[in-house]
Amino acid sequence: DTGVSQDPRHKITKRGQNVTFRCDPISEHNRLYWYRQTLGQGPEFLTYFQNEAQLEKSRLLSDRFSAERPKGSFSTLEIQRTEQGDSAMYLCASSLGLSGYTFGSGTRLTVV
Amino acid sequence: AQRVTQPEKLLSVFKGAPVELKCNYSYSGSPELFWYVQYSRQRLQLLLRHISRESIKGFTADLNKGETSFHLKKPFAQEEDSAMYYCALSGDPGGYQKVTFGTGTKLQVIP
Numbered sequence: 001d002t003g004v005s006q007d008p009r010h011k012i013t014k015r016g017q018n019v020t021f022r023c024d025p026i027s028e029h030n031r032l033y034w035y036r037q038t039l040g041q042g043p044e045f046l047t048y049f050q051n052e053a054q055l056e057k058s059r060l061l062s063d064r065f066s067a068e069r070p071k072g073s074f075s076t077l078e079i080q081r082t083e084q085g086d087s088a089m090y091l092c093a094s095s096l097g098l099s100g101y102t103f104g105s106g107t108r109l110t111v112v
Numbered sequence: 113a114q115r116v117t118q119p120e121k122l123l124s125v126f127k128g129a130p131v132e133l134k135c136n137y138s139y140s141g142s143p144e145l146f147w148y149v150q151y152s153r154q155r156l157q158l159l160l161r162h163i164s165r166e167s168i169k170g171f172t173a174d175l176n177k178g179e180t181s182f183h184l185k186k187p188f189a190q191e192e193d194s195a196m197y198y199c200a201l202s203g204d205p206g207g208y209q210k211v212t213f214g215t216g217t218k219l220q221v222i223p
Binding site: 033035040041042043044045048055056058091100101102103104105106 | 116121146148155156157158161198200209210211212213214215216
């Protein structure tokens, strides 16, 4: 297990297109989190899962955003009808117990 | 609501000088506090958490509930400490739920 993996690393898309990102957490971690980070800001919470259940969603997560974790393993984050304001780094993290988060390298989204 | 404030965007110190990265928080209960670090071209990683009362890479942080602060300190800065540092807070005792991050402080250690 090489840690938290995110795919793709970079995504450039035209405004109005849909995009989907994938996150593979550390296999024994039951909690998975999505964050968004823009330039000059810290990571902002989007949503988190315990196993396959989505337990909390931020108000940042508009109706165009949806996240799933179908079997309690990998997760996907989909953004529909992308807007330029969606351009950001999307970070995934996982955790188990009191170990704190383990972050992935992130997916950098650019909407043109 | 939980909020984390890091007042300094950039902190420059000379190698061997003491370092203090400031962090203040706002939370009505008993928070769990963390420091995360991001070195150049690396992913964000946990540096330390207050509940562990540990020292990592020479860094320590003490929770001051009266001043609602969790400043990160190191007595002698090293060049390899240059990085982005984020203070973070969780309202959940196990740190399981959402963690709120500050805006970060870039530490630059001058040789």
